[in-house]
Amino acid sequence: NLTLALVEINMSVSITTLQQLLFELAGVLPADTAPLFAMTRQVQLAANETYIRAGDTERRLAYIEQGVMRAYIIKDNGDEATLFLRWEKQFIASHDAIIQRKPSRFIYRALEPVTLLEIDYDVLEAVLKTHPEYEPLRNFFLMRMLSESLNMLESFVTLSPEERYRNLLAERFDLVNRVPDKYIASMLGITPVSLSRIRKRMLDKGKG
């Protein structure tokens, strides 16, 4: 069965990466990671499919193998506000449910067809109870997420919207080209109209 074979190859790419990470972080040999990866499962999301809804209480942690995801929230006035985007080789988690055991404020949705390697956080905790040697992996993704949040926070307090956009272009040009501008705009804390003006200003400056 060719499809199944491809899926298995796919899975192993992602698992191999995480096994390597676990080895680097904690010296755990790939052969010793079966108890962990036995509890993971691959999830396919279609473009535009919702992964986690506002109000969901499932505690999900996932590693993005392929595709781009968007975390957003519905504002009081009904508009959406994008908090962040996540793509290949990054983690995504239902933060509220995991950290505060609260229903999720945020909605997590695939912008493209997405492949995830998912684990239920409660299951992960159980595995970690009996296999504390995997613990560094949990610290790793928590620290990664914290680091990314702090970087975004820094850009909000130190940079103007235009500078934030320039920054994003410089650091994640590929991403900006994959994602509709309106999501980029709201992630930068501005309206799509304003982002369009910023782009125009940048072009004009480049010409003048």
Place this chain on the structure above:
Amino acid sequence: NLTLALVEINMSVSITTLQQLLFELAGVLPADTAPLFAMTRQVQLAANETYIRAGDTERRLAYIEQGVMRAYIIKDNGDEATLFLRWEKQFIASHDAIIQRKPSRFIYRALEPVTLLEIDYDVLEAVLKTHPEYEPLRNFFLMRMLSESLNMLESFVTLSPEERYRNLLAERFDLVNRVPDKYIASMLGITPVSLSRIRKRMLDKGKG
């Protein structure tokens, strides 16, 4: 010696709180926490004293027993930008050094006389190697910090500066009154002038 006695009482307040936390999180009995708290030390900072400088590589983690601290960064134009404030019963950490082993971008400074319960993060890691039962404490402060960062991020993408200020007043009125407005302003991503205008507008609205 009265002073010494007072210091010891003080320390024990903070340690007791953390012992209780560790019991709640992991069922570790206070009597079994000696290996951890033996590695902590109390630090006194005068008002305006710097705790961590930009460029520092020490990996410090501290629990704030008393006082308010400010984390800020020097912008390219020389101005300061405040990222966040932390106060009693919160953790503060040299994020860059701990997460990425990089020299700190941020400066951490006491706004008031501050008392910290400090541990060297490398020492903590060593303790955790031999005492994995304390591990939930590490997850706790990482998650707390992440949660706070995400809340701030949310307020940047969903709220206007005025709304962010109202929010802050509603949630941390005590803090706003303890800290000079200019730091509040830069934490909100605006200038002190603009915050002053927001305050005026709010007053005017209240009167009209």
Place this chain on the structure above:
DNA sequence: GCAGGAAATTATCTTTTGTTAACCGTGCCT
């Protein structure tokens, strides 16, 4: 390939913020 819809741009107007500088009030230091 075409039609319909969504995204992006442009235009207009209002509101807010940034910038710079002057001005006030408070507290601190000698």
Place this chain on the structure above:
DNA sequence: AGGCACGGTTAACAAAAGATAATTTCCTGC
């Protein structure tokens, strides 16, 4: 007490962003 430094307010102007709506471009499903 006097003066000085600092934080906060106010003023005036320029620049940018928000809101709304019209228009164009793009893309996607049929």
